[in-house]
Amino acid sequence: MARRKKIYEGKAKTLYEGPEPGTIVQYFKDDATAFNAEKRAVIEGKGVLNNLLSEYFMTGLNNIGVPTHFLKRLNMREQLVRSCEIIPLEVVVRNYAAGSMSKRLGVEEGMQLPRPIIEYYYKDDALGDPLVTEEHIAAFGWASQQDMDDILSLALRVNDFLSGVMFGVGIKLVDFKIEIGRVYEGDFQRLVVADEISPDSCRLWDIETGQKLDKDVFRRDLGSLTDAYTEVARRLGVMPKTSTPIGKPTLIN
Ligand code: C5P
Numbered sequence: 001m002a003r004r005k006k007i008y009e010g011k012a013k014t015l016y017e018g019p020e021p022g023t024i025v026q027y028f029k030d031d032a033t034a035f036n037a038e039k040r041a042v043i044e045g046k047g048v049l050n051n052l053l054s055e056y057f058m059t060g061l062n063n064i065g066v067p068t069h070f071l072k073r074l075n076m077r078e079q080l081v082r083s084c085e086i087i088p089l090e091v092v093v094r095n096y097a098a099g100s101m102s103k104r105l106g107v108e109e110g111m112q113l114p115r116p117i118i119e120y121y122y123k124d125d126a127l128g129d130p131l132v133t134e135e136h137i138a139a140f141g142w143a144s145q146q147d148m149d150d151i152l153s154l155a156l157r158v159n160d161f162l163s164g165v166m167f168g169v170g171i172k173l174v175d176f177k178i179e180i181g182r183v184y185e186g187d188f189q190r191l192v193v194a195d196e197i198s199p200d201s202c203r204l205w206d207i208e209t210g211q212k213l214d215k216d217v218f219r220r221d222l223g224s225l226t227d228a229y230t231e232v233a234r235r236l237g238v239m240p241k242t243s244t245p246i247g248k249p250t251l252i253n
Contacts (some may be wrong), residue, residue, distance in 0.1 A: 001087070002126060003233075004016045004017055004025070004141065005017040007024065010030060010199060011033040011037055012028065012029055012031055012032070012033070012047075012050070012196075013026055013028055013029060013196070014026075014027040014029060017080075018080055018083070019080075022080050022082060022083050023071065023079075023080055023082060024080070024082070024083045025066045025074065025078050026078065026079050026080075026081050026195060026196075027032065027047075027077055027078050028047035028048070028050050028051040028054075028077050028078070028079075028196075029041075030042050030043055030044055030046045030047045030214070031046075032043065032046060032200075032218050032225065034218060034219040034227070036125060036128050036129070036218045037125070038165075039218075039219070041118060041218065043218070043225050043226055044202075044226065045225070045226050045229075045230075045240075046225060046226065046229060047077050047228040048077060048197075048231065048240050049199075049226070049233055049240070050079070050196060050198035050199070050200055050229070051073065051077055051079060051171075051233075052073070052074065052076075052233060052239075052240060053072045053158060053197070053198045053199065053229070053230040053233055053236070053238060053239045054070075054079070054196040054197050054198045055070065055079060055238075056236055056238045057161075057162065057165070057197040057198075058070035058197060060161060060165065061098040061161055061193060062159075063170070064161060066154060066157045066158060067183075067190060067191070067192040067193065067195060068075065068080045068163065068192050068193040068194070069081040069084050069181055069183070069193065069195075070082075070193040073100070075101070075215070076240065082181075082183055082192070084182055084183045084192060084194055085181060085182040086123075086179055086180070086181050086194060086195070087142060087143050087151070087179070087180045087181065087182065087191075088122060088123040088142050088233065089120050089121065089122065089123060089132075089137065089142060089143065089179075089180070089181070090120070090121040090123055090129060090149075090177050090178075090179060091118065091119075091120060091151060091155050091177065091178050092118070092119045092120075092176070092177045092182060093116050093117070093118055093155050093156070093158070093159045093175060093176055094110070094113060094116065094117045094118075094119070094175040095113060095116055095159070095163065095172075095173060095174060095175065096109075096110055096111060096112050096113060096117075096172070096174045096175070096177055096203075096204050097109060097110065098110065098112060098174050099175065099203065099216075100131075101117075101119070101175075103170045104131075109229065110174075110205075110210075113137070115152070116153060116156065116159050118155055118156075119131060120132050120133070120134070120137060122142070123179075126232050126247025128208050129176070134148060135145060139210070139244075142204075147180075147191060150191045151180050151191065154178075154180065154191060155178060155192060158176075158178055158193060158197075159173070159176075162176060162197070162202070166204060169205075169235035169236055170206060170207045170208060170235065171204045171205065171206060171207060171213060171232065171235065172206075172207050173202060173203075173204065174203035174205055175202070175203045176197065176201055176202035176203070177201045177202075178193055178195070178197065179193075179194050179195035180193065180194060181191070181194035181195075190246055197230050198229075199213060199215060199228065199232055200214075200215050201215075203216060204232060204239070208214075212228065213229070213231055213232050214228065214232075231242075
């Protein structure tokens with residue numbers, strides 16, 4: 001069998017050339033990293049859960065007319081996506097204060113924000129993904145004003161969708177990060193939600209107990225990351241299919 005061509009290997013995913021021009025196979029690894037890869041571990045099953053969860057969120061977004069790069073899931077660890085040019089920004093939407101925002105501004109984690117706050121980080125591992133303003137984005141030409149308008153609208157629509165879905169299963173969407181890609185169609189370009197949406201890129205807290213069900217479990221050593229992600233998948237009804245267990249033999253009189 002011919003070897004497929006690896007396009008890129010990231011911290012949590014590997015990208016391969018897809019079967020058709022303009023497509024890419026996204027493979028979800030079990031590797032977990034935090035603090036710009038200073039902390040690393042292999043967490044068995046994480047890739048499978050994130051593949052299923054990202055499929056669930058991206059399909060939901062496609063269904064309500066928010067364009068994403070997602071085409072279809074291929075198997076337990078891989079999905080087919082449209083190839084796109086990634087805008088070098090991490091777009092973060094926050095509904096409650098947490099993480100780097102709490103640290104930077106000295107606000108208590110969990111404080112509800114009066115409205116969603118959008119932040120942009122320049123994607124550059126060597127620089128540690130610094131926070132940037134729209135002025136930087138325009139001055140360095142990372143995105144046009146039209147792109148920024150579209151990115152803001154996509155980010156808020158994703159926030160409304162994800163907040164609603166998570167609320168429905170008793171989970172608070174504290175914040176999340178998305179990446180945006182450009183897809184070219186003839187003379188036109190369109191922006192789509194790209195990369196992945198999973199508990200690796202969101203903060204998810206149980207509404208009742210406040211229990212963390214996201215990557216902070218790994219970042220802050222709070223227990224089993226697989227258990228946390230499995231709980232999110234279970235509530236959303238997207239658990240990996242396991243073969244039907246064969247029961248113990250029963251005596252028939
Ligand atoms: O660390 P910080 O508070 O800025 O993260 C905000 C949100 O963005 C969190 O949900 C976090 O998981 C996500 N994030 C991410 N990838 C990064 C940085 C943050 O998915 N490189």
